[in-house]
Amino acid sequence: MGQSGGGKDRVRQRIGEAIKAQIAAGTYRPGARLPSTRALAMELGVSRTTVTAAYEQLLAEGYLETRPGAHTRVARGLRPHAQAPGLSPPAGPARLSAFGQRIAGFGAPGPFPGRQPAIDFRYGDLAAADFPTLAWRRALNAALLHRPDRLRYGDPCGTPALRVALQGYLWRARGLRCEPDQIIVVNGSQQGLDLCARLLLDPGDRAVIEDPCYLLARQTLAAAGARLLPIMVDREGMRTDRLPAAARLAYVTPSHQFPLGSVMSVARRQELLAWAARMDAHVIEDDYDGEFRFDIRPVEALQALSGASRVIYLGTFSKTLSPLLRLGYLVVPAALRPAFATAKRLADRQAPGLEQDALAALIASGAYERHVRRMRRRNAERRAALLAALAAELGDRVAVEGADAGLHLVAWLADLPRRQEVELALRASAQGLGVHPVTPLYDPSAATERPDRAGLILGYASLDEREIRGGVRRLAAVLEEMRAAGPAHRI
Amino acid sequence: MGQSGGGKDRVRQRIGEAIKAQIAAGTYRPGARLPSTRALAMELGVSRTTVTAAYEQLLAEGYLETRPGAHTRVARGLRPHAQAPGLSPPAGPARLSAFGQRIAGFGAPGPFPGRQPAIDFRYGDLAAADFPTLAWRRALNAALLHRPDRLRYGDPCGTPALRVALQGYLWRARGLRCEPDQIIVVNGSQQGLDLCARLLLDPGDRAVIEDPCYLLARQTLAAAGARLLPIMVDREGMRTDRLPAAARLAYVTPSHQFPLGSVMSVARRQELLAWAARMDAHVIEDDYDGEFRFDIRPVEALQALSGASRVIYLGTFSKTLSPLLRLGYLVVPAALRPAFATAKRLADRQAPGLEQDALAALIASGAYERHVRRMRRRNAERRAALLAALAAELGDRVAVEGADAGLHLVAWLADLPRRQEVELALRASAQGLGVHPVTPLYDPSAATERPDRAGLILGYASLDEREIRGGVRRLAAVLEEMRAAGPAHRI
Numbered sequence: 001m002g003q004s005g006g007g008k009d010r011v012r013q014r015i016g017e018a019i020k021a022q023i024a025a026g027t028y029r030p031g032a033r034l035p036s037t038r039a040l041a042m043e044l045g046v047s048r049t050t051v052t053a054a055y056e057q058l059l060a061e062g063y064l065e066t067r068p069g070a071h072t073r074v075a076r077g078l079r080p081h082a083q084a085p086g087l088s089p090p091a092g093p094a095r096l097s098a099f100g101q102r103i104a105g106f107g108a109p110g111p112f113p114g115r116q117p118a119i120d121f122r123y124g125d126l127a128a129a130d131f132p133t134l135a136w137r138r139a140l141n142a143a144l145l146h147r148p149d150r151l152r153y154g155d156p157c158g159t160p161a162l163r164v165a166l167q168g169y170l171w172r173a174r175g176l177r178c179e180p181d182q183i184i185v186v187n188g189s190q191q192g193l194d195l196c197a198r199l200l201l202d203p204g205d206r207a208v209i210e211d212p213c214y215l216l217a218r219q220t221l222a223a224a225g226a227r228l229l230p231i232m233v234d235r236e237g238m239r240t241d242r243l244p245a246a247a248r249l250a251y252v253t254p255s256h257q258f259p260l261g262s263v264m265s266v267a268r269r270q271e272l273l274a275w276a277a278r279m280d281a282h283v284i285e286d287d288y289d290g291e292f293r294f295d296i297r298p299v300e301a302l303q304a305l306s307g308a309s310r311v312i313y314l315g316t317f318s319k320t321l322s323p324l325l326r327l328g329y330l331v332v333p334a335a336l337r338p339a340f341a342t343a344k345r346l347a348d349r350q351a352p353g354l355e356q357d358a359l360a361a362l363i364a365s366g367a368y369e370r371h372v373r374r375m376r377r378r379n380a381e382r383r384a385a386l387l388a389a390l391a392a393e394l395g396d397r398v399a400v401e402g403a404d405a406g407l408h409l410v411a412w413l414a415d416l417p418r419r420q421e422v423e424l425a426l427r428a429s430a431q432g433l434g435v436h437p438v439t440p441l442y443d444p445s446a447a448t449e450r451p452d453r454a455g456l457i458l459g460y461a462s463l464d465e466r467e468i469r470g471g472v473r474r475l476a477a478v479l480e481e482m483r484a485a486g487p488a489h490r491i
Numbered sequence: 492m493g494q495s496g497g498g499k500d501r502v503r504q505r506i507g508e509a510i511k512a513q514i515a516a517g518t519y520r521p522g523a524r525l526p527s528t529r530a531l532a533m534e535l536g537v538s539r540t541t542v543t544a545a546y547e548q549l550l551a552e553g554y555l556e557t558r559p560g561a562h563t564r565v566a567r568g569l570r571p572h573a574q575a576p577g578l579s580p581p582a583g584p585a586r587l588s589a590f591g592q593r594i595a596g597f598g599a600p601g602p603f604p605g606r607q608p609a610i611d612f613r614y615g616d617l618a619a620a621d622f623p624t625l626a627w628r629r630a631l632n633a634a635l636l637h638r639p640d641r642l643r644y645g646d647p648c649g650t651p652a653l654r655v656a657l658q659g660y661l662w663r664a665r666g667l668r669c670e671p672d673q674i675i676v677v678n679g680s681q682q683g684l685d686l687c688a689r690l691l692l693d694p695g696d697r698a699v700i701e702d703p704c705y706l707l708a709r710q711t712l713a714a715a716g717a718r719l720l721p722i723m724v725d726r727e728g729m730r731t732d733r734l735p736a737a738a739r740l741a742y743v744t745p746s747h748q749f750p751l752g753s754v755m756s757v758a759r760r761q762e763l764l765a766w767a768a769r770m771d772a773h774v775i776e777d778d779y780d781g782e783f784r785f786d787i788r789p790v791e792a793l794q795a796l797s798g799a800s801r802v803i804y805l806g807t808f809s810k811t812l813s814p815l816l817r818l819g820y821l822v823v824p825a826a827l828r829p830a831f832a833t834a835k836r837l838a839d840r841q842a843p844g845l846e847q848d849a850l851a852a853l854i855a856s857g858a859y860e861r862h863v864r865r866m867r868r869r870n871a872e873r874r875a876a877l878l879a880a881l882a883a884e885l886g887d888r889v890a891v892e893g894a895d896a897g898l899h900l901v902a903w904l905a906d907l908p909r910r911q912e913v914e915l916a917l918r919a920s921a922q923g924l925g926v927h928p929v930t931p932l933y934d935p936s937a938a939t940e941r942p943d944r945a946g947l948i949l950g951y952a953s954l955d956e957r958e959i960r961g962g963v964r965r966l967a968a969v970l971e972e973m974r975a976a977g978p979a980h981r982i
Binding site: 024060062063076079095099103107125126128129131137141144147153186188191194198199202223224236274300323325326336338342345347348354462 | 568640761
């Protein structure tokens with residue numbers, strides 16, 4: 001066994017390393033005889049057993065070789081490192097695949113942790129206090145206690161319990177009808193999107209996106225080599241009259257356009273579905289915050305319309321529970337199910353077992369939906385505070401868009417030109433305030449009409465009312481400072 | 492808000508659904524005037540507020556339109572479903588990308604749960620009783636209590652705490668020197684392998700694999716479109732004298748060849764590294780069970796050799812903790828770090844936060860290494876029981892290979908020809924015994940020399956000694972039954 005980890009082990013290890021170093025330095029050349037274990041033990045003043053163990057280790061690793069009754073020698077095939085040819089580090093940058101080269105242009109994410117502003121309107125963040133810690137801990141602990149006898153890989157699409165729970169939830173909350181077999185549990189909607197891109201797009205294929213659009217969606221489709229066709233959005237969502245004559249895929253956010261917030265009208269939904277049918281294209285419906293609609297019931301999912309057999313629905317728990325949970329799901333047409341199952345298995349075998357069990361229990365018990373309702377109320381309060389603060393501090397110098405739903409809004413600043421967005425963000429950051437320009441979400445190659453004013457995406461789900469009011473006050477002060485800086489900064 | 496969930500909500504919802512149905516049926520055509528809210532409220536005997544709320548929902552969804560002072564109408568752009576063109580389900584199979592078509596041939600995994608034999612020697616399964624439930628629960632609960640104020644995405648490569656803990660662990664346990672920045676935390680080694688294939692291989696590129704080889708590794712490289720070059724292994728690992736004149740990648744299991752169990756000799760390791768340098772190719776070192784070596788210390792990693800700047804090391808917690816945890820890691824050359832960070836972010840943003848925190852604490856406290864030592868002892872007992880049972884029940888009718896390390900061995904059955912492997916597995920299954928033929932791990936296109944006997948991969952990590960002995964007895968009985976079935980079954 002030799003794994004006792006005591007002092008003998010360390011001695012043995014040091015002997016082994018010393019011999020390796022001597023081989024590397026050429027002291028012992030390939031084929032050279034080593035001292036007998038007895039001789040070396042005497043020389044080093046250690047037990048013969050320890051030397052024998054060190055030799056056995058080197059034999060197993062192939063540094064030494066031996067034959068019954070013969071001396072132990074340095075393995076004949078071995079090259080001292082000094083003589084090993086061509087072992088210098090690779091010259092120049094690593095050779096990457098076409099995929100690797102495409103994504104190299106996206107810029108590496110980070111640094112992490114970045115300097116975190118005291119008040120940050122970053123979209124996607126949630127308040128840790130909102131997480132249902134107790135319920136989750138109970139569910140995790142229960143799942144830990146109810147493990148089967150054997151730990152083994154299960155269905156790559158997710159546990160039956162979670163998919164059945166999700167089926168019921170989607171029907172109750174989103175009017176979505178599907179079989180549990182159409183559900184693929186993924187590590188957050190980002191993985192769902194990536195699987196769609198890999199399975200449905202070849203390099204050069206045309207893919208429709210909204211403009212502006214969620215940055216990682218654009219990057220994911222571009223990473224697959226797709227030729228992106230950005231289409232402008234208005235108050236009824238994507239301008240479906242501008243859909244192209246050919247494409248393989250359309251990525252849309254019909255319940256709450258990201259980031260501008262419009263709801264795609266039913267007429268346009270129908271047009272989109274009819275277009276997809278003519279193209280034999282698939283539509284990815286990213287329902288990233290469909291749970292959060294404050295004025296009325298959450299709008300019905302595109303997938304729930306008749307004729308939606310080409311729709312892939314993308315859902316997530318990142319907005320209702322935590323972005324760090326990394327759990328989401330796809331609802332795919334039955335015909336695509338085998339392809340997604342195989343792709344998910346190759347991507348990472350399956351989602352984590354314990355978390356799937358805990359989530360299934362949370363949904364089945366009703367605790368998840370109670371939590372969602374609580375979050376909807378809490379975020380309505382935050383939203384009200386943000387709208388009130390914006391009106392109070394900025395008045396008609398701000399125009400708000402997309403505040404009816406979701407966990408963010410877009411604020412267009414009437415007296416700040418678009419080119420000063422970055423300056424605004426930098427000045428705000430210096431004041432401990434995180435605000436995030438809308439411009440990077442527009443496709444730089446598209447000529448989409450948009451206000452020639454600075455726009456900010458203000459996410460509010462991680463802030464309390466005091467922080468929201470304080471943040472807007474700071475924003476107003478920064479804008480005032482920029483205005484005071486001189487006429488060069490006026491439109 | 493309208494989310495109180497009371498009876499009024501249900502009435503409102505039913506009114507909305509009734510109007511949608513009438514629109515779909517053509518009762519209300521696009522542009523048609525709807526009854527006033529007052530009239531409909533009287534007609535239905537509900538409050539006017541409820542009808543107004545229902546109309547507002549339909550307005551938001553785009554079914555209706557209105558102008559100040561005008562009647563509410565059905566949206567003019569709307570098409571009754573009956574008239575919507577081309578909404579039939581797609582004819583024929585879904586159109587998949589080249590990647591999707593390549594993986595379609597792999598066959599969909601499942602069914603899950605399959606019929607589970609009472610005693611299953613399936614490789615990769617672990618006994619649930621071995622999982623350190625208490626320690627893991629404590630670590631998870633501690634992580635839950637120590638969350639930061641905001642839940643937000645972090646470094647796609649993993650939390651700093653986990654990567655620092657892993658760096659120390661890898662140095663102590665595997666002699667591996669790296670910076671925490673070279674470590675990418677992934678969802679099990681399968682995701683690591685998939686990221687390597689995506690970043691390093693283009694369709695048509697040549698990739699070296701061992702023959703036999705882990706099936707999912709072969710499939711992952713094939714899914715990327717690689718042209719696979721299988722190379723036979725012997726008792727010193729892969730036959731490096733047979734490495735091809737050109738390739739972009741080699742996938743190897745040097746510490747414990749999967750499934751045959753040999754350790755790659757240092758001479759061959761050096762040859763492999765020199766070859767990679769000449770080719771400017773990368774070497775993926777899958778150290779899937781490097782923790783489990785029973786006779787001597789775990790063999791040094793390939794990555795730890797000098798000149799290993801083209802090695803990508805792949806580690807996992809699936810064999811030491813649980814396959815359902817879905818946590819593993821890559822150690823990549825510094826030059827590849829940005830590409831892997833971006834690819835991981837696009838694949839699924841990052842590994843789950845809570846589990847990373849818990850694992851970091853487990854490693855930092857020393858509890859993980861204590862657990863690994865315990866598991867090494869426990870699995871040594873299982874291995875001894877299996878070897879003893881095979882010797883007792885089958886004697887010289889079985890030749891065991893690769894039992895020095897890992898959690899499985901290969902049993903070659905002297906008096907059963909290879910073509911009867913499947914029959915053996917089926918007969919065993921009928922007796923409640925799971926045994927798994929070795930043949931599927933050989934590349935069917937390669938002419939690798941191998942015994943013309945049936946071979947079984949016997950994984951033992953999920954079984955206790957009683958099950959192991961009982962399983963081998965059943966196996967002997969099935970072999971006896973096949974022998975008795977007649978001379979046709981003899982070699």
